[in-house]
Amino acid sequence: MAVKAQKISQGPKVRRLSPQDLLAVVAIDAATSGRTRHFYLERRLKAALAEPELHLQFAAESRGRLVGYVLARKLEGEFGRTEPALRLEAMAVSPGIQGRGVGSALLSALEAGAKKSGIPAIRTQAAWNAQDMMGFLDRAGFQLGHTLVLDCKVHRNQFTPGEGEKALAPEHRRLSSEIDYGMPRQNDFEALARDHADVRSLSSDDIPDIVRIDQRVMDRIRRRYIEHMVGEALKDSDVRVSLTARVDGVVAGYVAARTDYGDFGRPEPVAVLDAIGVDPDYAHQYVGTALLSQLFVNLEALHIERVETIVESENFQLLGFLYKLGFETSQRLNFVKFVT
Numbered sequence: 528m529a530v531k532a533q534k535i536s537q538g539p540k541v542r543r544l545s546p547q548d549l550l551a552v553v554a555i556d557a558a559t560s561g562r563t564r565h566f567y568l569e570r571r572l573k574a575a576l577a578e579p580e581l582h583l584q585f586a587a588e589s590r591g592r593l594v595g596y597v598l599a600r601k602l603e604g605e606f607g608r609t610e611p612a613l614r615l616e617a618m619a620v621s622p623g624i625q626g627r628g629v630g631s632a633l634l635s636a637l638e639a640g641a642k643k644s645g646i647p648a649i650r651t652q653a654a655w656n657a658q659d660m661m662g663f664l665d666r667a668g669f670q671l672g673h674t675l676v677l678d679c680k681v682h683r684n685q686f687t688p689g690e691g692e693k694a695l696a697p698e699h700r701r702l703s704s705e706i707d708y709g710m711p712r713q714n715d716f717e718a719l720a721r722d723h724a725d726v727r728s729l730s731s732d733d734i735p736d737i738v739r740i741d742q743r744v745m746d747r748i749r750r751r752y753i754e755h756m757v758g759e760a761l762k763d764s765d766v767r768v769s770l771t772a773r774v775d776g777v778v779a780g781y782v783a784a785r786t787d788y789g790d791f792g793r794p795e796p797v798a799v800l801d802a803i804g805v806d807p808d809y810a811h812q813y814v815g816t817a818l819l820s821q822l823f824v825n826l827e828a829l830h831i832e833r834v835e836t837i838v839e840s841e842n843f844q845l846l847g848f849l850y851k852l853g854f855e856t857s858q859r860l861n862f863v864k865f866v867t
Contacts, residue, residue: 538628538632539587539588539589539594539595539628539629539632540587540588540589541585541586541587541588541632541633541635541636542585542586542588543584543585543586544572544575544584544585544586544596544598545586546572546573546576548572548586548593548596549565549568549569549572551592551593552568552572552586552593552596553565553568555593555594555595555596555619555620555621556568556617556619558621558622559619559620559621559622560619568598568617571584571598571616571617572584574600574759574762575598577762578755578758580601581600581601581755582598582599582600582601583597583599583600583601583613583637583640583641583644584596584597584598584599585597585633585636585637585640587620587629587632587633589624589629594620594621594624594629595618595619595620595621595624595629595630595632595633596617596618596619596633597615597617597618597633597634597636597637598615598616598617598618599613599614599615599616599637599649600613600614600616601613601614601644601646602614602650603749603751603752603755603756610647610648611644611645611646611647612646612647612648612649612650612863613637613640613641613646613648613649613650614650614651615637615649615650615651616651618630618633618634620633630663630667631667634667637649638864638866641866642866646866647865647866648863648864648865648866649669649863649864649866650672650861650862650863651664651669651861651862652676652859652860652861652862653859653860653862654858654859654860655858655859655860656858664862667864668864669862669863669864670862670863670864671860671861671862671863672861672862672863673839673840674837674838674839674840674861675837675838675839675840675846675856675857675861676835676836676837676856676857676859676860676861677835677836677837677838677846677849677854677855677856677857678797678833678834678835678836678854678855678857678859679833679834679835679849679852679853679854679855680832680833680853681798681823681826681827681831681832681833681834682823682827682853695744695780695803695804695805695810695814695815695845695848724772724773724774724779724780724812724813724814724817724818725772725773725774725776726770726771726772726773726817726818726821727770727771727773728767728769728770728771729757729760729761729767729769729770729771729781729783730761731757731758731761733757733771733778733781734750734753734754734757736771736778736781737753737757737771737778737781737804738750738753739806740778740779740780740781740804740805740806741753741804743806743807744804744805744806744807756783756801756802757769757783759785760783760784760785768784768785768786768798768822768825768826768829769781769782769783769784769785770782770784770818770821770822770825772814772817772818774809774812774814778806779805779806779808779809779812779814780803780804780805780806780809780814780815780817780818781802781803781804781818782800782802782803782815782818782819782822783800783801783802783803784798784799784800784801784822784834785798785799785801786798786799786829786831795832795833796830796831796832797831797832797833797834797835798822798826798831798833798834798835799834799835799836800822800834800835800836801836803815803818803819815848816852819852822834834854835857835859836849836854837861
């Protein structure tokens with residue numbers, strides 16, 4: 528049945544989203560996507576209430592009725608970035624009102640909020656064949672980002688340890704030279720990679736160790752980012768899948784991942800790999816491979832079929848490491864709009 532076009536006599540009123548908007552947001556989302564994502568949207572609204580400094584969420588009203596919404600979250604260091612950005616996670620306008628400036632008004636509010644917070648860019652993703660979204664992003668001034676979206680089907684194939692581990696713990700940042708872990712050694716290629724370390728679920732008690740590892744790899748202290756990252760992994764993910772790896776009782780590496788049942792309009796559950804780090808003192812001990820191997824085993828048990836991550840296009844070492852594990856270029860593209 529055709530949707531009757533509704534006239535907006537004046538520009539829509541844009542305001543902050545509130546918990547009372549949940550049912551209206553769910554209804555718009557269902558009408559535009561053809562499915563109900565009540566739990567996902569409720570979780571995003573609750574996350575914004577718990578940590579308002581990390582979220583920008585707006586509603587558009589016409590004649591007292593909610594006709595559109597946008598959800599965005601601040602990126603502080605995910606995927607190794609050094610500059611903050613906004614991740615545009617979800618956006619929708621009621622059928623019959625699309626093409627009447629509602630989306631542009633919501634995006635303008637998001638840009639104003641980013642500028643006020645000193646955030647220089649808004650980033651998002653879209654499938655290459657999502658023609659309506661591609662057209663909107665083009666008209667809104669987005670351009671292709673200089674990063675690659677990679678994904679991989681979850682599989683049980685043995686991860687063979689390899690030289691790609693260097694990408695996770697760069698040798699030039701190693702602060703200790705007491706032990707040379709780069710020396711040739713005999714490898715048991717029959718053993719699963721995760722047998723090289725004690726891999727377990729991430730907990731809040733691991734924050735000091737992750738801060739230590741991140742500082743050694745990134746050459747700066749990012750405690751606030753780490754605290755937010757761990758908090759999101761423990762509270763703002765559908766399922767807890769982030770991990771740490773211990774060698775001789777010491778936390779030697781971590782992987783921050785989250786399960787996603789709705790960002791960027793995805794119809795199927797996916798695990799997003801936000802960060803992975805290895806203490807340079809444990810380079811070449813296959814800690815990173817052990818973490819990803821165990822992550823895949825856990826995701827298979829949860830019936831999650833795909834893992835996704837973002838990598839800078841010039842990070843050839845990390846790209847090589849991920850390609851060797853089965854990652855490929857995704858059918859999704861990264862877009863960025865710089866806030867002026």
